[in-house]
Amino acid sequence: MRVTRFAPSPTGPLHLGHAFSALTAAARAQGGTFLLRIEDIDRQRSKPEWERRIHDDLRWLGLAWPEPVLRQSERLPAYRAALERLWAEGLLYPCHCNRRDILDAASAPQEGGPRLGLDGVIYPGICRGHDRSGPLPADVPLRLDLARAAARLRDPLRWTETGEEAGERKIATDTLIDSIGDPVLARRGMGTSYHLAVVIDDAAQGITEAVRGRDLIEATPLHVLLQRLLGLRVPDYHHHRLIRDETGRRLAKRDDARAIRLYRDGGATPADIRRMIGL
Template structure:
């Protein structure tokens, strides 16, 4: 059993991160398996060495350990782009020049109900779909043509071991097309590889057998299963756990500095007390 905790070094870890890391570490230890730490630092503008160092300090303080060296996504950018090129050669990728404002404008025409929202926000309406890669210009995003991709794959099944959605699941191809839309593989302005592709390739690269993460990412699983099938990658199990929320019911974010682990450390809180605070 191999699982992982994969934070981005863009701010301090908070109680929600502690719960996710401890959950993954505890599950790996109970199974006699391996807990991995991965640094997801493709956001080069917001990722900072000092935040990465703080991640190591916080996790060691919690009593966690992991094999070295740690995988950093920034070390594998060429690998990600090579995969995008291979998908493009199969006619599954197209360039997109739409900004967020363009997408909102395209969806502002009178229609029944609100626009569908998927794991990446408002579902892209397909404005640039059909553009050939030869028309790509500097600054274009690269999107996966979900409908074409679904046509190339078989059933998209996955096993959920978490307490919220336990059991066997099968992604609905129509829901992928209508409810997820053509997800971004590389971003428009920076050219950075986007989450879905990077995390899918990294889990395969590291031999992850169980993906441990928050329930807010459950809806991202079908598109990642689609990428696994397209690229002939192994299929891990998934363990989506509950989220740690504030007193108003909102999930914690890195802006919640008052719940930063480094602050608790400085105030003399113990790792055992952190475990109790998050319900472990």
């Protein structure tokens, strides 16, 4: 049975791009199960009122899902357990660098200038030699030692894409070292990161097809790597097109003028929203 999900963060209003993603995920689950997941690990920006509006807007669009809804803020022990496992295997290290530290180190002549990866400037490995003995530290940023992780998995990473460019994907693990760097898997004050939480939660919810925008396609090899390291099922991935404004820029939370609620207040119907996003 196919299981898909829509996983918004309650940090602002849902816009037309969210509508497209949610409706696409629900359609892909036809005959199976469509789930709503609230990704609220950013406790400073996540607000209950935004979560209530998410539920209301999605129901207005005609979507339904099983209750109770999974909230990442209630899943911290599961993320901690995964971090404990990776720490015990010597694949994590603490990192105390701020953005200026990283930019300065990456800009050094021997580094060839800063390069951009998944989460901004690719980390140049400043803290890679830090002590990894003892218990997993609490509330300290933790990075994945990608070189060690790649050495642990010598065969290529494999997954199936079901979107516009459907087919099997394969990538050598060692190629990720230069293109991604050592990603943060636990952020201060959160106890996890998007990259870790999404693979843990997809496995816990039995997601068979992860439906998300094409802006996340470059994160997929890292997510498959984490799934392999943690012994989790690798779902299929469906990366859909992005909804953009008149200038070609993809919509973001700052685009309040594209908020579903504003269209509703202006008299639009769910059918109007579907037409606006090309469904």
